[in-house]
Amino acid sequence: FMGSRVLAGARVWSAMRARHAHRDLYDDDIDAVFERALPRLESARYATEYAAALLSFVSAFDDAQVTLRGATVDSVRGVATLPFRVRWADGRAVVTDVVSTEEARALDIRVGQELTAVDGFPLPAWLQERRRAVSAPNDWSRQHLLMTLLPRGAVGASLVRLRDVTGRERQLAVPRRVETMALLPQVERPWQPASIALSGGVAYLDVNRLTEQTVQAELDRHRSARAWVLDLRGTLADSSMVAAAVLRAVRTRPVAVVARELHRYQSVPCLAESLREQTAQCPDEREVRSRVSRGDTTGQYRGRLVALVDERTAGAMERLALALEATTEITFVGSATAGSPAEAVDVPLPGGLVLGVPAAELRRTDGSQWQRVGIAPVVDARLTLRSYRTGTDEVLQRAQEWLAPQLDGRAGRRR
Template sequence: MFGRVAVRASLVMLAASTAGCSSSFFKVTPDAGVGATGADTPAAAPAPKPAAKPTAKAAPPKVETKAPRPARGAAPAAAVTPLPAAPVVVDTILPEPDPAPSDSAGVARLHTLMQVWHLVSLYHPAVIERGAPWDSAFIRAATVVRSANDPQQLATAYRRMLSVLQDPLTRVELADVGPATGATESFAFGSERTRDSVLIVRVPLGSAQRALLTDSAAAMVRALLATAPTRVVLDVRGSGSANRAAPGGADSLDLDVVVDRFAANAGLATQLNSVLSMTSTERTRLVGGARYVYGQWQPDDAWTMRTGAPVFAGSMQPRRVMVLANRATVLPRALLSLVASGRATLIAEEGVDDTPLVSSVVLPIADRVTVRLRTGELVHADGGTGLIADTVLPRAAQASDSAPVLRAALSLLRTNRVARASRVPARRLPAVLPGYYDNDPYPFMGARLLAAARLWSAIRVRHVHRDLYDEDMDALLKRTIPKLEAARVASEYAAALLPMVSALDDTPSNLWGQSADSVRGTASVPFRVRWIEDRAIITDVIRDSVTKALGIETGMEVTAADGFPMPAWVIDHRAAVSAPNTWSRMRLLMSLMPRGPSGGALFRLRDMANRERQLNIPRSTAYLAPLMLSERPTMSSVRTLPGDIVYVDVERLSADSLASVTARSRSARGWVLDLRGTLGAGQSDAIVAAVRSIPEAVTAREVRRYDSEPCATPTLREARALCAVTRETRSRVSRGDTTGHYAGRIVVLIDERTSGEMERLAIALDAVARVTFIGSSSAGAPGEVMNVELPGLLNVALPIVELRRADDAQLQRVGITPSVEVRLTVRGVRSGFDDVIERAQQWLVQQLDPPARRRR
């Protein structure tokens, strides 16, 4: 009650004080320029006639503020009331829709929704820094968007999804709805001085006044502010569309550039500033690349911004400034610096719009319906962000009534009160999905669609080899969406994602998780298979009663698996694995062949006598563990070959064992380092230290890719041609002590099993020592990976750093080509010897003991 009485009393005083204002206006038109309107100028714009006293029907103006912070010693503002709190988004469990695929129109709507999710999750500050529950909003919206029948339903679904960002700029825009034009009165240049020495200067800064922002108008405003008193009301309310693009076409300057230039010429900030400050600027998101943090590769996303221009002090006398704006106002960045530093107060009429000041993209979602998405954010010199008004007021109820914002500004100046809004938002951890969306192997339908969106987004931005796809990833995504909708169990959900992962054509990329394992199979037959001489050959057999009774022996050929002839089985399972080339794909397919559900499986085997038998071989979970061990189980990991040559199986030795073995073997004439397998922790450093003969060498070239700016193209194919991508290339250098290094001949064995870290070790050995590669081409997948988590406890390893040779030659898909090419043979497998090791030993002996030349 006391507050309302105080408001009414202040209004009476305000009306009485404004009734006796003396005014001198000037008007600017595009043709006439600027001219002072006094007795000789009949075109003077009359001052608005204030009401003599508040009527009983007129509601008292409410001065709404966000987080008011009064100055020390100032009296509390009785007319200032806080804005109502933003509605809390309650994430309730939605009913699961019936599993059914969408038609082509529904798939197109979901594809557009995934593009919106992609851009917002990568570029919007509310998601990146303020923990907005964006994933949950997508899950809720997906079930509505897929069944939306008209543009109105679609717009409603998008509005609800975007509301979690609490950002007026990120919004749904309708083509048939005209832009807000601010207040109903016409805006013109003018000035007014009250009896108690408050200068009111009107400088409308809107798109409709663009033509009025001339040099002559700037000179008039500068002269007026040069003699301004200590209290100033700067009215920059305008009319027109708050749009970043200029209406004059692509060749004309953006409206914010025109306003900034006019503000600099008019001295809007300089004449009112008594302390040197910096203009507000925009920060944008640099997305892509990678960095190595705590033993893992992570995305190297970061904010980028330019330093603001200085705002010099044009006055020695401090002034209290009230800036009046509306949604059509294009605020100069220099003027925002005064507001951010507390030397000016921003009072908004129905809010302010930062659309012209920051970057944004527009995506069409339906006929005459678009979505505008923020991709940049204002940053002030004090570290604050965003365009936030200190006080928000409604428009005048009648055109003849004094603007509430003007009355509030005068009231704050005369009573020496301060209204300040905090411009430093609280930073929170990114929001996580609720457990019933993320931790269930068969997640909610919206969460299943989120998995496709997250994978497609990572492919588009994170995957460093995205220029090498053989398949149209966007078409594949559209084929995947109906399968995800129609999935009825966890295994169908994982099976729907497998083709997208397989299309990456990268060996480290695979889908892992409980449901993905159920697709590949949770049991195995008791033997291991490799692709040798274009045939599926059994290379290892678990000796037990089953294999003995069935007569399964090493060297037998698998001609049919699960009832399919081998060529048909390979074609049918091709999409189950991801590989950069044919030899890597066949290796992965052969490792996948023994797996499947528990129970009997039909295999057709051909023995050494060329006789075929069809066998019902049992699959058991007990066979998985032995077959997960490294190959070559019957061979010793370290042994001495004829000719004083030491063979070292790097895969089966720990880092400590490697160090001791290499120390004991320094007197050997030659080493054979077997890199055909996977590498453990610390093994690479031990091997490189033992053979290093070059103290400093470039082992490889790292290539990282960054999206220089947000790209709103709908497809990945268009993004390759239209989106700006920055490539950053660095040299990977290996340094170390060469004291005591091994000085003998070194042979390195490689084949399609040499992948990932083992392939990187081979590259390093080639740079720091004189080595000879023998075998077949390596896997051609040496890149480091990051983990992309998907709903349903699934994850995908995605290469985000491309490695090239030291001479910048391509390694991906090509691999390391050996100097001496030799492959395993079926005869060697059946005879129990390794052809590659035998050939390496022969080559070393030939090099160490060449045949004597006969003299002529």
């Protein structure tokens, strides 16, 4: 068992040194991090301790697409959950969705309440303690990922403190249950349909809610709208055909470079002892490939396009955002995207674990860095504590406000 634990750590270390596309963007010295992780790997008595040590090691790679998966990883993060979801807004952990059960109603847990302590720890202490539980490219992505983990933990009661709209705080023993995991909605506002006809001839389409079976019908339904607001604040599976359908419906350029792929190779063996010495002493060959999108532009949607983005726009959804920018005229509204767009390949590890590693770096079409930076919107807008307490989407409202003069002042013209 000990040999497999150390082998797993060594395999992670060697895989990241050889295959990780963003190995020149680490904040930490990965070799030093591995040296610190070895004693924890060697002393791990149980599979969960081994997974916890690997999680802390993997978090140093500063990439949300570097993921460690497996049953023991789930056990470390917790197989049970509190009866609510949380998001970070205005520097606070805000309850965004609550399971509709008698138990949750009896505890009077409501959307818009602020979580100030969890598991008996004040929230700042909890965040600092769990900082190494996730791999994230930047601070805004890290906060988002930590909020998704916050309700999870071992089965049993968790001591939490909630602050309501009046500033009154209550301390509650809230149960974590395994069955609650299946009851929690995976998207905000689960009652909201995938598309809505808004005032002023504007159509709202939530790409996160569209499916391969519904996407074409929803797009066709709003063909006559003067403008589309595409909500990209979420994730898509790499294999999903939704992105291709959206791109096919709105593209106005038949051929466009949507991203640059940067591949690094070492043509000769490198004997440097550390990754930093390797970066400085061992030259690598770099190959840049263009990702080109081609498609028919006849009969495409010709109205105005706005896309809503924030830290939840990651992976395939983030790649869709950049493809839209390259193939049509679109305005981004919201806050910076996650900055973790690359596809990952799986590396099997001992103990039934799998490590996801991006093998190619994606850059913007002009060659500028995309990883850890994200896509910056033209119009800045964010969901605030008020958004959740009033049930309004301030980012969508800001998009409508921006669209109004564009549509009424210069009708029929494209930006």
